[in-house]
Amino acid sequence: xxxxxxxxxxxxxxxxxxxxxxxxxxxxxxxxxxxxxxxxxxxxxxxxxxxxxxxxxxxxxxxxxxxxxxxxxxxxxxxxxxxxxxxxxxxxxxxxx
Numbered sequence: 001x002x003x004x005x006x007x008x009x010x011x012x013x014x015x016x017x018x019x020x021x022x023x024x025x026x027x028x029x030x031x032x033x034x035x036x037x038x039x040x041x042x043x044x045x046x047x048x049x050x051x052x053x054x055x056x057x058x059x060x061x062x063x064x065x066x067x068x069x070x071x072x073x074x075x076x077x078x079x080x081x082x083x084x085x086x087x088x089x090x091x092x093x094x095x096x097x
Contacts, residue, residue: 011085023089030085037078054078 009017011030018025037057041050057078061071069080 027088033082
């Protein structure tokens with residue numbers, strides 16, 4: 001939905017990238033948020049992207065394709081789950097690491 005996002009890394013790939021940068025991962029936390037399409041798109045500053053993306057996501061939901069997001073129609077709207085990963089890391093060689 002945002003043209004500055006060019007890739008979606010898996011959690012494992014993100015952790016590997018952080019470690020490859022020479023950082024020591026000290027903690028991780030994950031959680032899931034329930035999202036509604038309209039609310040999710042409200043944060044985009046390019047409203048012209050809304051209709052094409054809605055069309056694709058509705059077609060996927062109607063076909064039963066969950067797209068790794070538990071994408072579905074719920075109570076008359078388009079809903080999905082957004083998964084989050086928060087990573088804390090520090091430079092190697094610092095105290096405690």
